Every structure is written in structure tokens, then in C-alpha cells.
Amino acid sequence: MLKTFHIHIKGIVQGVGFRPYVYQLCRAQNLKGWVNNTTDGVHIHINATLEKATQILNKLVANAPVLSHITNTAIKETAFVNYTTFTIINSESSQQPTLLLTPDFAICKNCSAELFSESDKRFQYPFITCTHCGPRYSITKKMPYDRENTTMDIFTMCPSCNTEYEDPLDRRYFSQTNSCPHCAIELSLIENGKTQYNFTDLDYVVSQWNKGKIIAIKGIGGYLVTCDATNEEVIERLRKLKNRPSKPFALMYHDIYELAEDVEMDIGEKLELESAGAPIVLLALKKDRMTPIAIEAIAPKLNLLGVMLPYTPLYKLLLEKFKKPIVATSGNISNATIIYQDDRLEELQHIADSILSNNRQIVTPQDDSVVRYGSIKSYRTIIRRSRGLAPSYLNTELELSNNTVLAMGALLKSTFTLLAHQNIHISQYLGSTDTLEAQENYQNTLTHFENLFHPDIEVILVDKHPDYFATVLGKEMAQKRNVKVIEIQHHKAHFFAVLGENNLLHTHEKILGVIWDGTGLGDDGNIWGGEFFTFQRGKTARVHSLEEFPFILGDKMAKEPRISALVMTSGVIDATALKEKFSKTEWNIYQKMMATGALKSTSIGRLFDAAASIILGIDIQTYEGEAAMQLESAAYRYFRANNFTRYYSYLKEEKLPENFIHFLFENIQQDIHKGFQPDFIAAKFHISLAHYIAIIAKREGVQKVAFSGGVFQNQWLIELIRSFMDDDFDLYFHKELSPNDENISFGQLMYYIYNKD
Numbered sequence: 001m002l003k004t005f006h007i008h009i010k011g012i013v014q015g016v017g018f019r020p021y022v023y024q025l026c027r028a029q030n031l032k033g034w035v036n037n038t039t040d041g042v043h044i045h046i047n048a049t050l051e052k053a054t055q056i057l058n059k060l061v062a063n064a065p066v067l068s069h070i071t072n073t074a075i076k077e078t079a080f081v082n083y084t085t086f087t088i089i090n091s092e093s094s095q096q097p098t099l100l101l102t103p104d105f106a107i108c109k110n111c112s113a114e115l116f117s118e119s120d121k122r123f124q125y126p127f128i129t130c131t132h133c134g135p136r137y138s139i140t141k142k143m144p145y146d147r148e149n150t151t152m153d154i155f156t157m158c159p160s161c162n163t164e165y166e167d168p169l170d171r172r173y174f175s176q177t178n179s180c181p182h183c184a185i186e187l188s189l190i191e192n193g194k195t196q197y198n199f200t201d202l203d204y205v206v207s208q209w210n211k212g213k214i215i216a217i218k219g220i221g222g223y224l225v226t227c228d229a230t231n232e233e234v235i236e237r238l239r240k241l242k243n244r245p246s247k248p249f250a251l252m253y254h255d256i257y258e259l260a261e262d263v264e265m266d267i268g269e270k271l272e273l274e275s276a277g278a279p280i281v282l283l284a285l286k287k288d289r290m291t292p293i294a295i296e297a298i299a300p301k302l303n304l305l306g307v308m309l310p311y312t313p314l315y316k317l318l319l320e321k322f323k324k325p326i327v328a329t330s331g332n333i334s335n336a337t338i339i340y341q342d343d344r345l346e347e348l349q350h351i352a353d354s355i356l357s358n359n360r361q362i363v364t365p366q367d368d369s370v371v372r373y374g375s376i377k378s379y380r381t382i383i384r385r386s387r388g389l390a391p392s393y394l395n396t397e398l399e400l401s402n403n404t405v406l407a408m409g410a411l412l413k414s415t416f417t418l419l420a421h422q423n424i425h426i427s428q429y430l431g432s433t434d435t436l437e438a439q440e441n442y443q444n445t446l447t448h449f450e451n452l453f454h455p456d457i458e459v460i461l462v463d464k465h466p467d468y469f470a471t472v473l474g475k476e477m478a479q480k481r482n483v484k485v486i487e488i489q490h491h492k493a494h495f496f497a498v499l500g501e502n503n504l505l506h507t508h509e510k511i512l513g514v515i516w517d518g519t520g521l522g523d524d525g526n527i528w529g530g531e532f533f534t535f536q537r538g539k540t541a542r543v544h545s546l547e548e549f550p551f552i553l554g555d556k557m558a559k560e561p562r563i564s565a566l567v568m569t570s571g572v573i574d575a576t577a578l579k580e581k582f583s584k585t586e587w588n589i590y591q592k593m594m595a596t597g598a599l600k601s602t603s604i605g606r607l608f609d610a611a612a613s614i615i616l617g618i619d620i621q622t623y624e625g626e627a628a629m630q631l632e633s634a635a636y637r638y639f640r641a642n643n644f645t646r647y648y649s650y651l652k653e654e655k656l657p658e659n660f661i662h663f664l665f666e667n668i669q670q671d672i673h674k675g676f677q678p679d680f681i682a683a684k685f686h687i688s689l690a691h692y693i694a695i696i697a698k699r700e701g702v703q704k705v706a707f708s709g710g711v712f713q714n715q716w717l718i719e720l721i722r723s724f725m726d727d728d729f730d731l732y733f734h735k736e737l738s739p740n741d742e743n744i745s746f747g748q749l750m751y752y753i754y755n756k757d
């Protein structure tokens with residue numbers, strides 16, 4: 001007998017073509033009923049037998065649209081209604097929004113084909129989209145994701161677009177971003193303070209690139225500043241204007257074939273570049289690269305290049321004409337937040353000769369995401385999670401309570417995490433909240449999330465460091481709202497983040513956590529960063545750490561690797577070379593500080609700095625992480641020229657020296673005296689660190705080892721760890737989140753839920 005069944009599907013199911021998919025499937029099966037899309041997911045009512053209804057649900061899940069992500073399904077019988085057709089019912093928005101936000105998608109294959117097809121109505125239309133591609137999160141003002149809740153609300157569809165929009169069999173059925181040249185989003189060109197509206201001359205833009213001009217282009221998450229990547233002069237000019245002396249720039253290539261001439265790429269990396277997320281992928285430069293890119297200006301002294309493919313139709317059109325790679329970097333000065341507001345174009349005019357804008361507003365700014373793959377074993381590390389990857393976090397194995405919790409994250413590479421309606425939302429990378437701009441952006445994004453999800457926050461989680469912007473803000477919010485605030489130690493948050501991502505929080509087995517980063521306030525008031533914890537049945541213990549060294553001069557120490565070299569090697573190695581790095585006055589003052597200062601540190605980040613200073617002579621950094629990146633690059637050059645090996649560890653036995661730091665630098669100094677090449681010594685430094693971890697893991701008698709902290713963005717360190725440990729241990733790294741401080745907010749949430757100390 002026919003009954004009426006209610007099917008409920010949750011997850012990322014909005015703005016990905018889910019309703020037409022259900023419609024077509026049910027029509028093909030000759031089923032009667034309806035489908036709709038509400039703030040808590042997709043609902044379907046059908047007349048069927050239980051067997052048939054279950055079969056339909058299984059089919060729906062098995063063949064769901066590529067961009068959708070189902071987290072939960074339910075089926076139950078409901079009051080019988082005798083339906084005569086199958087229809088689509090419009091969205092309702094009366095309930096609490098429990099849906100996940102859909103990320104922004106790169107242009108799809110079908111739209112790309114139409115873009116270059118002369119007979120298509122959207123031939124060369126720079127804002128072509130469909131239900132399988134285009135902006136989502138960046139233009140969403142409210143939930144549910146419907147046109148009137150996005151910044152597409154000001155564009156009225158022409159009759160032809162409207163027909164597509166209303167046809168369930170069309171790829172643009174309910175496509176909220178639908179538009180065409182007749183109802184167009186318009187480009188504008190701003191030059192010398194004058195604006196040309198309804199601008200269409202893309203050849204002009206290309207000619208400006210060829211003339212060595214800098215052009216800011218409004219994309220998905222904000223303005224990118226672009227120029228010809230083969231023109232060294234314009235890149236150097238851009239560096240001066242952006243106040244960015246040496247931090248590497250990312251490039252955008254017009255296609256994957258051109259890219260393959262310059263970098264080494266395997267299938268995983270190729271798929272990543274062409275994925276809907278379309279991130280920047282860090283790839284190794286070929287020795288014999290073919291295109292004349294100005295590499296020394298783009299990525300000084302590095303062997304890695306950050307590259308992406310055109311992910312919007314506009315970039316595609318422009319690069320198809322230009323046929324050369326462009327530098328494409330966030331529109332901002334130095335480390336500030338990406339500019340996305342059209343009322344801030346004046347600031348962009350200081351950097352760019354022309355600005356190519358458009359009248360589709362951006363609600364949420366996002367930088368380009370960055371990912372990296374291992375060279376020997378292909379696994380993915382997220383370096384920056386933003387456009388295309390944020391903000392939903394899907395892990396159906398986590399058991400989440402009905403509580404509403406806000407976790408505020410750390411200082412640099414900040415994010416926040418919101419647990420609401422049993423969904424986890426992890427904001428995109430929000431920059432380093434030590435600048436006013438980034439603080440404002442953090443606050444705006446948080447307010448936006450509150451408007452989207454109306455969370456009734458019960459608990460706020462903050463880092464232990466009292467001076468972090470997010471800690472101060474979290475405490476203020478807690479006080480105003482009269483809710484509980486809980487401080488969580490930085491490295492424990494890291495540990496719980498990697499445990500949570502790998503679903504290890506329920507295992508009874510002892511797990512070792514290797515938590516290595518630059519800075520975090522420890523439980524003892526010192527600056528931690530080279531920590532080994534164990535986790536078992538909800539309890540955490542700090543079982544080992546790098547030897548303590550004097551922590552002096554605050555932030556200056558992280559900016560000047562020579563200071564780390566000073567505090568770690570004084571009295572250990574011959575001071576002659578070290579003394580040359582300082583003026584007499586500095587030397588005397590710093591000696592006194594070391595002798596009298598009470599603050600200690602165990603940071604591995606500073607160990608990398610010290611090694612970079614002594615091995616490579618990098619005494620002052622121009623951007624965060626520069627010394628460590630150069631050291632990794634040096635090790636890579638060695639492995640590349642001499643094959644990958646773990647043979648040259650300074651540690652000869654399976655036991656630790658009395659003081660690992662002293663032992664390392666004594667050996668490094670001997671190697672320098674022997675006249676060994678810096679690249680070789682850098683490789684030995686990396687090998688010894690991996691060996692060090694392996695020895696401690698053996699000593700702790702564990703099977704499972706988890707890694708978190710910014711140091712594990714270092715791919716060659718990971719390769720070496722795998723080489724030392726893969727056979728004897730189960731190793732766990734981050735998957736969808738970055739190992740750096742971007743994961744702290746998620747880790748704070750995991751700690752709050754699962755810690756039993």
C-alpha cells in the first residue's frame with residue numbers, strides 16, 4: 001500500500017543543484033510528492049512503499065551532486081496525502097538555520113566551454129555561473145541561500161535567464177547567481193581617479209599588463225593585485241608599493257600545460273589545482289623551466305612556487321588573451337586584510353595603476369587558500385584554509401552536543417570556531433590579529449556568523465595568553481552576555497585539534513602528541529613550542545619538551561633569528577662568529593638580559609631560527625617564517641641533488657643526549673669547520689629532528705603519534721618523520737585544517753568537549 005514518507009537530508013545541500021537533482025530523479029521514477037529547501041536542509045515528501053522510499057533515499061545519496069556534502073539523512077512515515085504530481089516548493093526560512101554554508105566554487109567545465117563558445121548566449125561573459133559553480137559564501141548575506149539573501153539581489157534576471165531559473169531540467173534551475181549579458185553584472189575600470197562604467201575592453205587590460213602596469217582585479221574574496229610575472233621591473237615596483245620586500249608572490253597560469261613547463265606536478269596536485277576549491281598549490285620549480293618568469297623577484301631564494309589556475313570566468317578570459325603567467329597577490333599593504341570593499345579603492349590606487357571592478361558586492365572577504373603536497377609520499381597539507389575550503393567543517397564521526405560554543409582561536413593566523421545546532425563552522429583564515437584591520441575583519445566576520453546562525457552562545461573558549469586580541473574580545477563578550485569563559489592552553493588545543501580531526505578522542509590507547517610551533521603561553525608561564533604530550537582516556541600529560549632557553553626581547557626575538565642563535569649557543573660553541581652578528585652595545589645588553597631574565601622558552605620555531613642564523617646567516621627576517629622556509633629550502637636542495645636520505649642524523653644511538661640543543665649546535669659547528677655545504681648541514685638538522693621524535697616515541701612506548709603546530713608545514717621534516725617512523729608507528733597529521741594556529745579555535749572546542757583533566 002502506498003504511504004507518504006518524509007525524507008530529510010542535511011549537510012551542504014544548498015546552491016549545489018540539489019533540488020533539481022531530486023526533482024529529476026523522482027520524476028524519472030514516476031513518484032508523486034514534493035521537495036523543498038529550508039534552513040535545516042532538503043525535505044522530500046513522496047508517496048511510496050517503505051521499500052521504494054528507502055531505495056530512493058539510497059539512490060539520492062549515492063549519486064548526489066558533486067559539490068554537495070551530505071552529513072545526515074532521515075526517513076519516516078508521515079500523514080498520508082494523495083499527491084498527483086511531483087513539484088518543487090519554495091524555501092522557507094522561518095526555522096532556526098541549521099544548515100552549513102556552501103563555499104565558493106571555481107568555474108565549472110560546462111561554464112568554461114560556454115564561455116568560449118561563440119554560439120552561446122554567455123559567450124565571453126565574465127560572470128557566467130551555474131548551480132555547479134560560482135560564488136556562494138562570499139556573497140551570502142543571510143540564510144537560506146536564496147537570491148534575495150545574497151548580493152545578487154540587486155540584479156533582475158532577464159526573461160531568458162528567468163526561464164532557465166524556473167526549468168527544473170536546466171543546469172541553471174534555481175541558480176541564485178544566474179545572469180547573462182542582457183541582465184549583466186557590469187565591469188568598471190578605474191584609472192587616474194576616473195571610472196568607466198560598463199567596461200568591456202578586456203584587450204585593454206591585457207595591453208596594460210604587457211606595458212608593465214599593475215592592475216587590481218575584483219575577484220571572489222576581494223581584490224587581487226596583478227602584473228606580468230615575466231617582468232622583473234614591475235614585480236620589484238609592486239614589492240615596494242606593497243611594502244613586501246621578499247615574501248613570495250603567488251602566480252596564476254592560464255592553463256595546466258603552461259604550468260607544467262615550470263613546475264613539477266603529480267596527479268594529486270593537478271587535481272587539486274583543477275578542483276572546485278581551486279587553491280594556490282605550492283609546487284617545486286623545475287630546474288629547466290620553460291617560461292621566462294622572473295623567479296628571483298617572485299620567490300627570492302626559494303625552490304617553491306605558489307600557483308593557481310584562473311578560477312573565475314573573468315580571470316579565464318583575461319589569461320586566455322594574455323597567455324603568460326601573472327603575479328596575483330592579495331590587494332593590501334604588507335600583511336593587512338585583503339581589500340574587498342568598493343569604498344576603499346583609494347587605498348588600492350596607491351598600489352595599482354588601474355582597477356578592474358564590478359558591481360557584485362562581496363560580503364565576506366577571503367584570501368586564496370594555500371595547500372601543499374608531500375614530494376615523496378603524496379599527502380596534502382593545508383597551509384591556509386580560506387576561499388573554496390571554508391567555512392564548513394564536516395566530520396560526521398564527531399559526537400557533538402547540543403551546546404552552543406564559541407572558540408576564539410589564537411593571535412597570528414587567527415580563526416574562530418562556532419558549534420551551533422550540532423554543526424561546526426570554522427571561519428576562514430582571518431589574518432594576524434595584531435593589526436587593527438585584521439581585528440576589525442575578525443569582529444565583522446564573527447558578527448556575520450551571529451547574524452547567519454543566531455547562536456545562543458553558552459560558553460566562550462579563549463587562549464591562555466591574556467594579551468591576544470581574541471582572548472580579550474572573548475572575555476569582554478562573555479562578561480557582556482553573562483556566559484562562562486574558559487582558558488585553554490595553546491599547545492593542548494593544537495593536540496586536541498589533530499586528535500579531533502582524526503577521530504582519536506575516544507580511543508583508550510595512549511597517544512603521543514608532538515606539538516611544535518613558534519609561540520604559545522605554557523601552563524608554567526613560560527613560552528612553549530617544543531612539546532610532547534600524551535593523551536589517554538581524556539587525560540593529557542606533558543611528557544617531554546625541548547630544553548629551556550632564555551626568552552628575551554619579546555616579539556623582537558621571533559623577528560631576528562640571530563637572537564635565538566645567541567640564547568641557544570652562548571657558552572656552547574665558539575662565540576667569534578656569533579659576536580659578528582651584533583654591535584658591541586647589543587652584545588653587552590643581551591648578555592645581561594640572558595643572565596637576569598626569568599622567562600624561558602622551549603620553542604622549536606626559535607630552534608629553526610637559530611639554525612638558520614648559524615647555518616645560512618639569516619639574522620633578520622623580513623616576513624614571518626622566512627628563516628624556517630629558507631632552511632627547509634636548503635635541505636630540499638641537498639635532497640634533490642643527492643637523493644633523499646635519513647642516513648646523516650647527528651644522533652647516533654637510540655638515546656637522547658643530555659641537552660639536545662647543545663648537542664645539535666656542537667655538531668653543526670663541527671660541520672661548518674669541516675667546510676661542509678650549508679645545504680648539507682640544513683639537511684642533517686632536519687634529519688636529526690625527525691630522529692629525535694622517533695626516539696621519544698619509542699621511549700614512550702606508543703603506537704599512535706599525532707602532529708600539530710606550524711612547524712609541520714615543513715614538508716621535508718614530515719617526509720623524514722615518515723621515513724623514520726612509518727614502519728613502527730601510526731602517524732596522524734591534520735587533514736582539512738592547517739597544522740598552524742588556524743586550527744587552535746577548533747582545538748579549543750575539542751578540548752572543551754573531550755578533556756577530562
Ligand SMILES: [Zn+2]
Nearest residue numbers: 108111130133
Ligand atoms: Zn558552471
Ligand SMILES: [Zn+2]
Nearest residue numbers: 158161180183
Ligand atoms: Zn539574462
